[in-house]
Amino acid sequence: MAIKIYGDPGSGSLRRVTSAAAIMGVDIERVYVDLFKGESHAPDFLKNLNPHGLTPVMVDGDVVLYEASAINIYLAEKVGSDLLGATPQERYEVLQWMFWSGEQWRVFSVLTFDERIGKRFMGQPEDKTIVDLAFVKIRAAGAALDAHLADRRFIVGDHLTLADIDIAAPFSQNERTKVPFNEFPNLVAWQQRLLDTVPAWAASKREVDERIDGTLNAAGITL
Incomplete structure (x- = not known):
């Protein structure tokens, strides 16, 4: 069963995890969490995933872990990555x-x-x-x-x-x-x-740009 990673594609912290997972060849299942709609502060999310209301969050069987650095260390140790x-x-x-x-x-x-x-x-x-x-x-x-x-x-x-x-x-x-x-x-x-x-780092940049620029445009915000 794939490791689940919860997060918003506009997040630089999620980018750290998805890039590292791709580089290490770790199979992950991504679960979309819309930070701009406050989905990380939903009661179920706060109770079961991260009481701080932040992403990314990893679920690997019974292991629930938040903070991108901790997740990446976990994944690297799991597969023995350099x-x-x-x-x-x-x-x-x-x-x-x-x-x-x-x-x-x-x-x-x-x-x-x-x-x-x-x-x-x-x-x-x-x-x-x-x-x-x-x-x-x-x-x-x-x-x-x-x-x-x-x-x-x-x-x-x-x-x-x-x-x-x-x-x-x-x-x-x-x-x-x-x-x-x-x-x-x-x-x-x-x-x-x-x-x-x-390549994984470049691909994650394109994803972040598409998500954030699209959200800014939808909100009529010009920087």
Whole structure:
């Protein structure tokens, strides 16, 4: 029986899971959850899948797991994938960068999306002080990433890992939110390499773009 993954195709977090699953050859059954209609806050969803009302969520038999990073680690361990690192040392480095990404990187891009895109759906203006704070944090982290990528093709080792997927996730919305990624040429070049060389990552970008742009157009929102 296929592993079920619940989520909205416009989600950068779902993108991390579907891309990783495709790269690892893991058979998944996708279950559509419309975040814009609040389906992740339905009583059954909150009770049985994620009390925080967020996606993606994985169901593998009796195992119910949320948070994209945790799901990807579970899937990688299940199939013995080197996306979690080819050696014990690499594994710890991959985990290091995944934890760093959640605390110092992705969170500020998500915050920017909520302010610049999410609030449009509620007819509210963005809070410039919040965006400015997020940009300070993004620039600080971006400078560290740009230096790290100056002489390497991947975040860890010489191959694609979950660290790359986690850190690349904010690029899902950067053209809409205008986060200052373009200030960091090594970071931009690395992201383009992923799009050029990882078909699953490129395919998931097309899916996100179609979903978000279609939703914005349907709501009459022009960025």
